[in-house]
Amino acid sequence: MSDQDDDIILSELDDDELVQQMFDDLYDGLREEIEESVNILLERNWEPYRVLTEALVGGMTIVGKDFRDGILFVPEVLLAANAMKGGMAILKPLLAETGAPRVGKMVIGTVKGDIHDIGKNLVGMMMEGAGFEVVDLGINNSVEKYLGALETEQPDILGMSALLTTTMPYMKVVIDTLIEQGKRDNYVVLVGGAPLNEEFGRAIGADAYCRDAAVAVETAKDFMARKHNRMAAG
Ligand code: B1M
Numbered sequence: 492m493s494d495q496d497d498d499i500i501l502s503e504l505d506d507d508e509l510v511q512q513m514f515d516d517l518y519d520g521l522r523e524e525i526e527e528s529v530n531i532l533l534e535r536n537w538e539p540y541r542v543l544t545e546a547l548v549g550g551m552t553i554v555g556k557d558f559r560d561g562i563l564f565v566p567e568v569l570l571a572a573n574a575m576k577g578g579m580a581i582l583k584p585l586l587a588e589t590g591a592p593r594v595g596k597m598v599i600g601t602v603k604g605d606i607h608d609i610g611k612n613l614v615g616m617m618m619e620g621a622g623f624e625v626v627d628l629g630i631n632n633s634v635e636k637y638l639g640a641l642e643t644e645q646p647d648i649l650g651m652s653a654l655l656t657t658t659m660p661y662m663k664v665v666i667d668t669l670i671e672q673g674k675r676d677n678y679v680v681l682v683g684g685a686p687l688n689e690e691f692g693r694a695i696g697a698d699a700y701c702r703d704a705a706v707a708v709e710t711a712k713d714f715m716a717r718k719h720n721r722m723a724a725g
Contacts, residue, residue, distance in 0.1 A: 510546050514546075530581065543578075543613070547575055586616050588620070599625060602632055666695055683701040
C-alpha cells in the first residue's frame with residue numbers, strides 16, 4: 492500500500508469519493524478496505540442492493556474491462572474477486588432479511604469447466620432475499636451433479652451460470668439430458684452469465700435468460716406465480 496493510500500480515511504470521504512475509492516480498492520484487491528467501505532455506506536443508510544450494484548458490481552466491471560484488455564491478470568483478478576466476496580458477505584444477511592415467506596426452491600450452479608462464481612453467488616443471495624430457498628451446487632458442475640441435486644432437492648427452479656463462451660454450450664447438455672429422461676417439464680430452467688443472451692437461452696431450450704440477479708428474481712417470481720395460478724385453477 493502506498494503512503495498516499497495510508498493517508499486516506501475512508502469515513503471522511505463523501506459518498507461519491509468513497510465509491511470511487513472502492514473501485515480503486517477493489518481493483519487493488521484490498522478486502523479489508525472494501526469491507527470497511529461497505530459498512531460505512533450501510534451506516535449512511537444506503538440500501539444493501541445499492542451498495543452491491545453501484546459500488547461492488549460497478550468496481551468489478553472496471554476490473555473485467557482491464558482483464559479483457561490484458562492490463563490485469565488472473566492473480567490480480569482473484570484478489571479483486573476475494574475483495575468483492577468480502578463485501579458480499581456483509582451484504583448477504585441484509586439482502587436475505589426481508590422476512591418474505593418461502594416462495595419456491597432453486598438449485599443453482601456454475602456449469603462444468605467454469606469456475607466463475609461471483610455472479611451465481613449474487614443471484615443466490617438475491618433469490619434468498621426474495622424468499623426462495625436456494626441450494627448452491629458451487630462451480631464446475633457436471634450433468635450428473637445437476638441431475639442428482641434435482642432428484643434429491645426437488646426444486647421448482649434449476650439455475651445455471653456460465654461466464655465463458657466455451658462453457659455456455661454445456662447448459663444445453665444438461666437441458667437435453669433432462670429432455671431425454673422425460674424430466675424437463677418438472678423444472679423451470681433459468682440461465683445467466685455475461686456471454687449469454689436471450690436468443691441463446693431460447694436456442695438451448697431454457698425457460699428464460701436472466702440478464703442480472705434482479706431479473707433472475709423477477710423471472711423466478713413470475714414463474715412461481717404462474718405455477719400457483721395453474722394449481723389453483725385445478
Ligand atoms: Co474470468 N473471464 N477467466 N476469471 N472473469 C471473464 C468471464 C472474461 C469475460 C474476462 C475478459 O476477457 N474480459 C473472460 C471470458 C471470455 C469469454 O469466454 N468470452 C474470462 C476468462 C477468459 C477467464 C480465464 C479463461 C482466464 C485464463 O485463465 N486465461 C479463466 C477461466 C477459468 C475457468 O472458469 N475455467 C478465468 C478466471 C477468472 C478468475 C478465477 C481469475 C476470476 C473468477 C473468480 C470467481 O468467480 N470466484 C475471473 C473473473 C473475476 C472474471 C471477470 C473479470 C468478472 C466476472 C464477475 O465476477 N463479474 C470477467 C469479466 C466480466 O465479466 N466483465 C471474466 C461480476 C458478476 C457480478 O457478474 O458474473 O456476469 P456476472 O453475473 C451477473 C449476470 O451475468 C447474471 O447475474 C449476475 C449478477 O447480476 N448471472 C446470472 C450470472 N449467472 C447467472 C445465473 C442465473 C441468472 C443470472 O441463473 C438463474
